[in-house]
Structure formats: structure tokens, C-alpha cells
Amino acid sequence: MYHEQHGAPAVAPLAGFTVGVTAARRADELGALLQRRGAAVLHAPALRIVPLADDGELLAATKELIDNPPDVVVATTAIGFRGWVEAADGWGFGEELLACLRGVELLARGPKVKGAIRAAGLTEEWSPTSESMAEVLDRLLDEGVADRRVALQLHGEPLPGFVEALRAGGAEVVVVPVYRWMPPEDLAPLDRLLDATVGRSLDAVTFTSAPAAASLFSRAEDRGMLPQLLDALAHDVLPACVGPVTALPLQAVGLDTVQP
Known part of the structure; x- marks a missing residue:
């Protein structure tokens, strides 16, 4: 995380930030990439895949x-x-x-x-x-x-x-x-991520598929939290998408996203 450069430690670029990861596939890989750059990671798969x-x-x-x-x-x-x-x-x-x-x-x-x-x-x-x-x-x-x-x-x-x-x-x-995507069998991690997002204890949430975003919104709606979730993502918690197709469900509800 740190290395000496000109006598002073260099802080990892994401040190102090907490990032939510909604991916079902390759979540460990994405989490490790974020952690190597200093972030704390909250993982909550937003869906599961039908074999x-x-x-x-x-x-x-x-x-x-x-x-x-x-x-x-x-x-x-x-x-x-x-x-x-x-x-x-x-x-x-x-x-x-x-x-x-x-x-x-x-x-x-x-x-x-x-x-x-x-x-x-x-x-x-x-x-x-x-x-x-x-x-x-x-x-x-x-x-x-x-x-x-x-x-x-x-x-x-x-x-x-x-x-x-x-x-x-x-x-x-x-x-x-x-x-085909289905809701996760265990909804508790997703609920914790929703609570953390609405409570502004996350700095960003990552999306690697459009169905993950849609599933997060669906669960928030089931819990009566959709307006609070959208407000958090619009103002305080950064929605980060892997690309334009993934961003579509967020853009459909008026959210701006960042993407490569």
C-alpha cells in the first residue's frame, strides 16, 4: 500500500474510501483490485445466475x-x-x-x-x-x-x-x-449494502452488469427505500459502471454514472 518516495510515504489512491461491490461473477478479483489500492470493500452480490x-x-x-x-x-x-x-x-x-x-x-x-x-x-x-x-x-x-x-x-x-x-x-x-439472472438466495448482504448506501457510509458502488443494478433497485423498492437510494446515488455515493450497457438502468432513473 505504501512506499517511500523522497522520504515520505505515498498513500494508496483509495485509502480511506469504502466501495460496495454488487458483482456475482469475479467479485473476488474486483475486490482485490480495489483493496490493493487502499479501499475497504463491502461485497453484496445483487443476483445469482441460473446454470x-x-x-x-x-x-x-x-x-x-x-x-x-x-x-x-x-x-x-x-x-x-x-x-x-x-x-x-x-x-x-x-x-x-x-x-x-x-x-x-x-x-x-x-x-x-x-x-x-x-x-x-x-x-x-x-x-x-x-x-x-x-x-x-x-x-x-x-x-x-x-x-x-x-x-x-x-x-x-x-x-x-x-x-x-x-x-x-x-x-x-x-x-x-x-x-438468466435471479435474486440472490441470501438477501442479507444486499440489504446491508442498501443500508450502507442510504446511510452514506459507502463512497461508491460498482456495477459490472445491468441486471445487478436492476436487482438492487428492485430490492430497494421492495423495502420502501428506492427514493432514499436514488437520492444517495445522485448526491453522495458514486455509481461506477463497467460500461454503457451496464449504466442503462441507472441512466433510466436519471442517475449520472462514471465508466471507463
């Missing part, structure tokens, strides 16, 4: 696409795409799914997803230079989606406005729900 092999919705969507291939598939996350292919393998449909995806226009949201697609032996038709779903949507609408079938691989919650815009353009949209 892929147990998810009947994903199985049904996968079978539907194999039986009736779409015109376009949009892959939104690397872990979601890999998980989808692995789950199909586990169900005995792996080769059929890959054959289906080879015959369609495959769009990747950014370089990480592109890497997952290529690792599966496939080639994407196009990927935006940014990781913006808005760019993907613009490309689809510019091409024209009337009477086209578009499959959208989701990782958690539906993307606000994306499906609606495609359907308004005349597309048939098939949602592929990889990794």
Missing part, C-alpha cells in the same frame, strides 16, 4: 433456431456466446447449432465477442469498432429488417429498446436468454 444446463428457455430457443434458422444472429457478450455453445454441446446439439450459425449473418458486439465467435470456428460478418449496441442496431436498421428473422443472444436482462426497435422495423425477433 445453463438447467435453463429450459435457452434449450427451447436453441432448438427453435436449429429447426428454423434465422437470417441474422447478434452475439452480445463473449461469456454468453461461449456459454451458449457449451450448453448446446451438453445437450447434444453443439454441431447442429454451429452449422446453423455458419449459415447466417453473424454480428458481434465488439472484439471480445468476435474472439469467442472465432474460437468456436465461426466467422463474424461484422463488428462495430466500439462495443456499442447502438451501432449494431443502426447497421441492422440501415440494412432493413422487414420480414427478417433476427436472433439476439442476451446475457441477463433484455437490452432496453433494442428488441422493440427491431420489431418496429418489421423484424421477427428470437431472444436467446443465456444466463
Whole structure:
């Protein structure tokens, strides 16, 4: 934490700050990164993940696409795409799914997803230079989606406005729900984080997925604390998001966020 420089100890940049971590995945890694920079960490997973092999919705969507291939598939996350292919393998449909995806226009949201697609032996038709779903949507609408079938691989919650815009353009949209989020089985840590946020004993709360933010708001609403939570995040507790997709639920309720 400290090192001598010109005879004086250098204080770690986050020393004295307390940060809430809402992540379910890789929370230990994020917590360690913050602690190495001097922060105290309060961890409260805001959600849990339904295992892929147990998810009947994903199985049904996968079978539907194999039986009736779409015109376009949009892959939104690397872990979601890999998980989808692995789950199909586990169900005995792996080769059929890959054959289906080879015959369609495959769009990747950014370089990480592109890497997952290529690792599966496939080639994407196009990927935006940014990781913006808005760019993907613009490309689809510019091409024209009337009477086209578009499959959208989701990782958690539906993307606000994306499906609606495609359907308004005349597309048939098939949602592929990889990794559904559920509330955590033990709500006590999340309640402690809510109390700490509203009580201003946290300096920041980190969000690494949009569903985590949505789950935090849902729990606050259940406890009658949503107005106090939003007030704290608007004025005293910094909401820090991993990127623009994660920030959407916060922006939808008028909160400003920081993000890389």
C-alpha cells in the first residue's frame, strides 16, 4: 500500500474510501483490485445466475433456431456466446447449432465477442469498432429488417429498446436468454449494502452488469427505500459502471454514472 518516495510515504489512491461491490461473477478479483489500492470493500452480490444446463428457455430457443434458422444472429457478450455453445454441446446439439450459425449473418458486439465467435470456428460478418449496441442496431436498421428473422443472444436482462426497435422495423425477433439472472438466495448482504448506501457510509458502488443494478433497485423498492437510494446515488455515493450497457438502468432513473 505504501512506499517511500523522497522520504515520505505515498498513500494508496483509495485509502480511506469504502466501495460496495454488487458483482456475482469475479467479485473476488474486483475486490482485490480495489483493496490493493487502499479501499475497504463491502461485497453484496445483487443476483445469482441460473446454470445453463438447467435453463429450459435457452434449450427451447436453441432448438427453435436449429429447426428454423434465422437470417441474422447478434452475439452480445463473449461469456454468453461461449456459454451458449457449451450448453448446446451438453445437450447434444453443439454441431447442429454451429452449422446453423455458419449459415447466417453473424454480428458481434465488439472484439471480445468476435474472439469467442472465432474460437468456436465461426466467422463474424461484422463488428462495430466500439462495443456499442447502438451501432449494431443502426447497421441492422440501415440494412432493413422487414420480414427478417433476427436472433439476439442476451446475457441477463433484455437490452432496453433494442428488441422493440427491431420489431418496429418489421423484424421477427428470437431472444436467446443465456444466463438468466435471479435474486440472490441470501438477501442479507444486499440489504446491508442498501443500508450502507442510504446511510452514506459507502463512497461508491460498482456495477459490472445491468441486471445487478436492476436487482438492487428492485430490492430497494421492495423495502420502501428506492427514493432514499436514488437520492444517495445522485448526491453522495458514486455509481461506477463497467460500461454503457451496464449504466442503462441507472441512466433510466436519471442517475449520472462514471465508466471507463
